[in-house]
Amino acid sequence: MRLPICLCLLLFMMPAAAEPASASVERLHAALLESMRGGVQMSCAQRLQLLDAAVGDSFDVAGLARLVLRRHWASLDRRQQATFVELLRRNIGLNYAQHFARHAGERFETTGETAVETAADGQRRVSARLLAADAEPVSFDYVLTPSGDSWRIVNVFADGVSDVALRRSQYDSVVGRQGVAALLEQAAAQNEDLLRRCNQASRTGESG
Structure with a gap:
């Protein structure tokens, strides 16, 4: 009788199955729709608070930073790496704030989820419209x-x-011609420009 009891205990102690990859995408879509439905009643600061949280919840921003910089990543010291990750996270949120600020009946539809066969770390691809x-x-x-x-x-x-x-x-060109410091400066300047547009759109009722 010991074996069935042990098996039951093992099954009870097993961790819950991971959620599907589509769940992360759908949480992001829900935040984007909330931003769109907020329209002119939602200030730039409120929109960014919502979308920054969604980006932090749905994206591996540090992993994305390594992917986009590739060989240049190792040339950044730890402080520069942390600065770039934060600039990239902010940039994603600001871009979403610019493009998802008004709602005219749009909706997201998840259409599929498949394994990325060329990836060695179990990546998934989620398709949507x-x-x-x-x-x-x-x-x-x-x-x-x-x-x-x-x-x-x-x-x-x-x-x-x-x-x-x-x-x-974009980043290869900047680092190759001007170096890492210029990349960080230009990324910060781009975010400032996007923030200015976000604030302006909130005041005028326009969207990007």
Whole structure:
């Protein structure tokens, strides 16, 4: 009788299964829709508070930073790495705040989840669409990596265009020509410009 009892105890002690990768994506989408529905009643500061939290919950920003800088990552000291990760996190939130600030009936639809066969760390790809009554659907493909019992986004494809590839091209050019210090300065300046636009849009009722 010992064996069945032991088996029951083992089953009871096993950790709960990890949530699907799509759950992380859908939490992000819920925050984006909340930002859109807030419209002109939501200030820039309120929108960023919402979206910064969503980015922190859904993205592996440190992993994304390493991906976009590639060989340049090792040339940053620890303080510079931490600064770049924070600038990147802020940049993602600011970009979402600019583009998801008004709602006209749009909704997100998750269309699939598959394994990334070329990845060695169990990555998943989640596909989704942003649907609107008066525009063509926008397709999104998210690449997520496991993180404990959940998943974190490390790349986003919008209509087939990779965010990582775009950022790599931009950052490689800056670091190659001007160095790491210039990269951090330009990233901070870009965030300041996005913040200015966010505040201006809140005052005028416009969106990016």
